[in-house]
Every structure is written in C-alpha cells, then in structure tokens.
Amino acid sequence: MARSIVRWPARVAAVVSMFAAAGPASAQFRHGPRIGVVRSDSATIAWDTACSAADTLLYGTDALNQKATEATATTAHRITVQGLAPATAYQFQVNSCGGTSPVLAFTTAPTAGGQSFAFVSMADTRGKSDAEDLKGLSQGFKKILANAETQGGVFVMHVGDMFYGYNPDQSVMRTLYDKFKTATDGVAAKIPFLVNPGGHEMSPWKKGGAPATDWSTVELFREEFAQPKVLDEYAGTLFSWDYGDTHFVSIDTAHFDPKATTANHGIGELSTAEIEWLEKDLTDHESARFIFVFGHHHAWRQPDSKLFYLGSYTPLLRDAFWQMLEKHRVTAYVCGHEHRTIDTLGPPGGSTVVQWLNGNSGAPPDDPNEKPVYEYTVWAVTGDTATAKVLDDSGILQKQRIFQRRSATSSAPVPGKEATP
Numbered sequence: 001m002a003r004s005i006v007r008w009p010a011r012v013a014a015v016v017s018m019f020a021a022a023g024p025a026s027a028q029f030r031h032g033p034r035i036g037v038v039r040s041d042s043a044t045i046a047w048d049t050a051c052s053a054a055d056t057l058l059y060g061t062d063a064l065n066q067k068a069t070e071a072t073a074t075t076a077h078r079i080t081v082q083g084l085a086p087a088t089a090y091q092f093q094v095n096s097c098g099g100t101s102p103v104l105a106f107t108t109a110p111t112a113g114g115q116s117f118a119f120v121s122m123a124d125t126r127g128k129s130d131a132e133d134l135k136g137l138s139q140g141f142k143k144i145l146a147n148a149e150t151q152g153g154v155f156v157m158h159v160g161d162m163f164y165g166y167n168p169d170q171s172v173m174r175t176l177y178d179k180f181k182t183a184t185d186g187v188a189a190k191i192p193f194l195v196n197p198g199g200h201e202m203s204p205w206k207k208g209g210a211p212a213t214d215w216s217t218v219e220l221f222r223e224e225f226a227q228p229k230v231l232d233e234y235a236g237t238l239f240s241w242d243y244g245d246t247h248f249v250s251i252d253t254a255h256f257d258p259k260a261t262t263a264n265h266g267i268g269e270l271s272t273a274e275i276e277w278l279e280k281d282l283t284d285h286e287s288a289r290f291i292f293v294f295g296h297h298h299a300w301r302q303p304d305s306k307l308f309y310l311g312s313y314t315p316l317l318r319d320a321f322w323q324m325l326e327k328h329r330v331t332a333y334v335c336g337h338e339h340r341t342i343d344t345l346g347p348p349g350g351s352t353v354v355q356w357l358n359g360n361s362g363a364p365p366d367d368p369n370e371k372p373v374y375e376y377t378v379w380a381v382t383g384d385t386a387t388a389k390v391l392d393d394s395g396i397l398q399k400q401r402i403f404q405r406r407s408a409t410s411s412a413p414v415p416g417k418e419a420t421p
C-alpha cells in the first residue's frame with residue numbers, strides 16, 4: 001500500500017537523481033548526511049566523518065547557491081540552516097575532507113494549516129544482547145525501515161530502545177550507535193529521522209549491576225543525534241515542532257540521572273520541570289488541529305504486564321502529565337516499551353486521550369518459540385481526521401484507528417483500563 005503524499009518538485013527530483021547516478025557518498029562519510037528536525041524556516045543536517053575538519057553544507061532551491069560552514073573542526077558535524085522559506089523543497093550537499101556527498105533534498109514544513117500529510121512512528125528495535133546488536137540491527141527492523149521509506153511520511157519518529165545497550169563501556173555504546181546509524185542512514189538521507197530515547201540506550205549500568213555515577217550516556221545521545229534544546233538538562237530529548245497546524249512534542253521519559261533517588265534513576269519517569277515546560281508548550285499551541293506527544297515509556301500498563309512504566313515510581317507525576325494531556329485535548333500519546341500494539345489502555349475512568357503503544361519494530365520475542373510480530377504505524381492526517389494505520393514489516397495493514405481533530409471542548413472519555421499498580 002505504497003502512498004506518496006508529499007512529493008519533491010520535479011526540478012529537485014531531477015537534480016537528486018542526476019547526482020545519485022554519480023554513486024554513493026565518498027569514503028569520508030561514516031554516517032549521513034542525515035536529515036534531522038525540519039521546521040518551516042530551518043533544517044538540521046548531521047554527518048559523521050573519520051577526518052576532523054570544519055565542513056561546508058551547500059543548499060538552495062534551484063541551485064546549491066547558499067553555504068553554511070562550521071566554525072571549528074570536528075568529526076561529528078551538525079548544522080542547522082535558518083531563514084528558509086516554508087513549504088519549499090531544498091537540495092543540499094556536504095563537502096568534507098575533499099569528498100562530497102550525493103545531492104539530497106528536504107522540504108520545509110508549511111505554515112498554513114489544513115494540509116494532508118503522513119508521518120511514521122516505530123519503537124523497540126533492540127536485540128537480546130549487545131553482542132547480537134554489535135553484529136548489526138535485526139532483519140525485522142531493516143524490513144520495517146525499507147517499508148516505512150515508501151510511505152511518503154514527512155518524518156519518522158523512533159520512540160526508543162534502539163539497541164540493547166545497558167552498557168557502562170562508552171566504546172561499546174559508541175559502536176552500538178554506529179550500528180544503529182548504519183541501519184538507518186538510508187532512510188535518514190531521505191526523510192527527517194528523529195529519535196526519542198528509551199531506557200536501553202540511556203542506562204549505563206548492566207542489568208542488576210550498580211548504576212554509573214556520571215551522565216555520559218545522556219551526553220552521548222545528544223552528540224549522536226543533533227536534536228533541539230529547550231531546557232539545558234533535556235537537550236536533544238525534550239522539544240516540539242510543527243507541520244502546518246499539527247503540533248508534535250517529544251518528552252523525555254528516559255532521563256537517566258545517577259543522583260535521582262528513585263529506583264530507576266530517572267528511567268521510566270517524568271519530572272516536574274518537564275511537565276511545567278509541557279504546560280506552556282501546549283498552551284502556546286491551543287489552536288492546533290492535532291497534537292501528538294511522543295515518549296518511550298507508556299503511562300498506563302496492561303493488566304498482565306510486569307514492565308515498569310510511568311506509573312511505577314512517580315505515579316503522581318504520571319497523573320499530572322495525563323491530566324495535562326486531557327486538559328489540552330492532545331490527540332494521542334505515542335509510546336513504546338511494551339513491544340505490542342495496544343490502544344485501549346488508560347486511566348480506570350476512561351480518557352479523552354488515547355495512549356498509542358507502538359508495536360515491536362524489530363526486537364526479538366522473549367520466548368524464542370514465539371513467532372515475532374514486527375509492526376510500525378503510519379499516521380495519515382487529512383482534513384478533520386488522522387488515521388493511524390498499523391502495518392507489519394511487509395506493509396500489510398493490521399489494524400487502524402481514526403482520530404478526530406481537536407475541538408474547543410473535550411469529547412466524551414473513551415474507556416481505558418489499567419492494572420492496579
């Protein structure tokens with residue numbers, strides 16, 4: 001069911017295909033160029049190189065006639081170009097250490113409302129051990145990526161647990177990011193690829209071992225993914241953006257803090273600072289047609305689950321978070337962690353907000369005898385409806401749910417259920 005909702009203008013497509021025919025990026029590029037957050041007036045492009053240099057990004061609409069150059073030499077290149085025109089296709093190319101990337105393209109978000117567009121969410125692609133993930137990410141994940149690329153989405157959001165992780169060895173963590181980026185570079189060259197961290201990539205201790213005493217994994221995530229910063233402490237993990245009159249928020253439920261006194265040191269928790277920021281952000285976007293909030297850990301768990309979740313350690317903050325989503329009539333909280341597609345969990349009295357648990361997008365089942373089910377979600381926004389379509393790794397529709405645009409008042413709560421904590 002391939003669809004293409006947003007297309008590049010013919011002139012950009014022609015330029016891209018012309019340069020693509022020249023062959024792959026030269027050996028200078030370890031990763032990328034990758035497209036990060038694209039707004040109506042800016043876009044972030046990231047690439048990693050073996051050679052340290054101050055690189056140049058060329059970009060423009062009809063020609064590569066604009067230039068952004070880094071101030072200092074680095075191997076982790078992240079440039080955000082500003083002052084772009086809305087709803088406009090840009091081509092770009094990176095020059096690094098004498099090599100050049102192919103000419104790629106992105107399209108800025110519109111400022112006007114009402115557009116039809118799609119986006120993609122996925123989650124939980126880790127293997128069963130670091131040894132497994134160091135060989136490369138799972139075939140199921142690779143199939144999903146290849147399928148997701150054909151859906152015409154304006155971005156992909158991966159809501160966490162990219163690889164097994166849980167490792168205090170920084171060199172192993174760096175190699176795991178390297179494998180993840182290798183698996184996703186192809187998609188990220190064509191579609192903005194965003195990541196919301198899960199516990200596996202943010203917890204630097206081995207399961208059952210002592211917690212680390214520093215924030216090195218938090219810093220590593222920031223370095224690997226050049227995402228926006230609104231609060232210093234949550235750089236790269238807490239931010240929001242818009243596509244026309246649809247608003248998107250990334251919240252950080254995996255904020256590892258070795259000084260936190262709760263059992264999980266911040267993993268699977270929200271903070272007061274985040275909730276206060278969210279209140280302001282949602283208030284500022286009161287007129288949005290739809291609002292989607294992304295986070296790794298689910299707020300409400302299913303009765304048979306033993307996994308920790310946002311209600312495990314800080315239930316009052318979870319309740320405050322959920323009440324805020326209801327107050328601002330958020331369309332859906334899109335999360336992962338459970339490795340199952342579930343959209344029927346919520347507070348005992350029901351809720352106007354749907355918790356959308358993404359399915360498992362590549363992680364192996366815990367029971368080796370169980371046949372893995374790999375799924376992801378394509379969200380098609382058209383007029384007054386947003387349709388969430390759950391696809392398997394071959395793109396076959398498994399289920400769908402239709403959401404109505406936000407209204408001035410809350411709609412009637414839909415029943416939810418949760419196990420007693």
Ligand SMILES: [Fe+2]
Pocket residue numbers: 161198199200296336337338
């Ligand atoms: Fe998780």
